[in-house]
Amino acid sequence: MPATYDTSVFINCPFDTDYRPLLEAVVFAVYDCGFCPRCALEMDDSSQVRIQKITSIIGQCRLAIHDISRTEVDDTFALPRFNMPFEFGIFVGAKAFGGREHRRKACVVFDVERYRFQKFISHIAGQDIREHRCDVELMIHQLRDFLSCHCPGAMILPGGRMLVERYHEFNRQLPGLCAKVHLDRDALTYRDLTNLVVSWVLLHPLPHHAPNGAHMAA
Amino acid sequence: MQQLRVREVMPPLKSKNITLAQAKRAWLEVMREEREAEEQKRKDRGGDGSRIAPEAEV
Numbered sequence: 001m002p003a004t005y006d007t008s009v010f011i012n013c014p015f016d017t018d019y020r021p022l023l024e025a026v027v028f029a030v031y032d033c034g035f036c037p038r039c040a041l042e043m044d045d046s047s048q049v050r051i052q053k054i055t056s057i058i059g060q061c062r063l064a065i066h067d068i069s070r071t072e073v074d075d076t077f078a079l080p081r082f083n084m085p086f087e088f089g090i091f092v093g094a095k096a097f098g099g100r101e102h103r104r105k106a107c108v109v110f111d112v113e114r115y116r117f118q119k120f121i122s123h124i125a126g127q128d129i130r131e132h133r134c135d136v137e138l139m140i141h142q143l144r145d146f147l148s149c150h151c152p153g154a155m156i157l158p159g160g161r162m163l164v165e166r167y168h169e170f171n172r173q174l175p176g177l178c179a180k181v182h183l184d185r186d187a188l189t190y191r192d193l194t195n196l197v198v199s200w201v202l203l204h205p206l207p208h209h210a211p212n213g214a215h216m217a218a
Numbered sequence: 219m220q221q222l223r224v225r226e227v228m229p230p231l232k233s234k235n236i237t238l239a240q241a242k243r244a245w246l247e248v249m250r251e252e253r254e255a256e257e258q259k260r261k262d263r264g265g266d267g268s269r270i271a272p273e274a275e276v
Binding site for chain 2: 177191192200
């Protein structure tokens, strides 16, 4: 499965340290399901305006994972951060106004608890918002179920439990790998992380993966 | 309204980051070392017959 519009998944989630384990699990699960994650962190280019970078990536992805769990009041300014709901809105707008290809867009929305969003973004009431409870395993199970609905043809993804086991194995081996190539395990760039995930998945292939890793363009 | 463009996705690799080939080589090394450590453990337990198990020495 090559990395195309249909297999590219926009990741709209927090980038802070607390969220890092979930982000790593999301990146791993998306690749392991045979899709290609895309996110604003992939290009470290200060000359590019952030919102242009985001809209450009959204334009290249049919699927998206939106995590609005960080919409909470900031201790210093007593205001919530709205970047993730805003990017979710751009995705919904692209689906509504972007033309034929973009009408096929689909996404999954996560919050920390299932019905919390109704208090700050009631317009999406009626949509199926999933909770992850900040639990990596629950997140992987949910992602697997979402992506399994968007696999091309008759492809069948392995169950969530298997993906969780593979993620734990990857994570167990990661510190040793980082030590070997002089990378800081706790400060991996997004590009480093994706290359480490892709290479691990290539060495541990599953039946639904493309034989030469063609789905892993990143 | 200008229509959003759909194209093949191939973000450029940055040279300062680890490359896919480097990562693959390093994973292979990690896996080989784990295998060797596992084999060594088995040998130490006498599991492959190369070393006499303590109870057999009695």
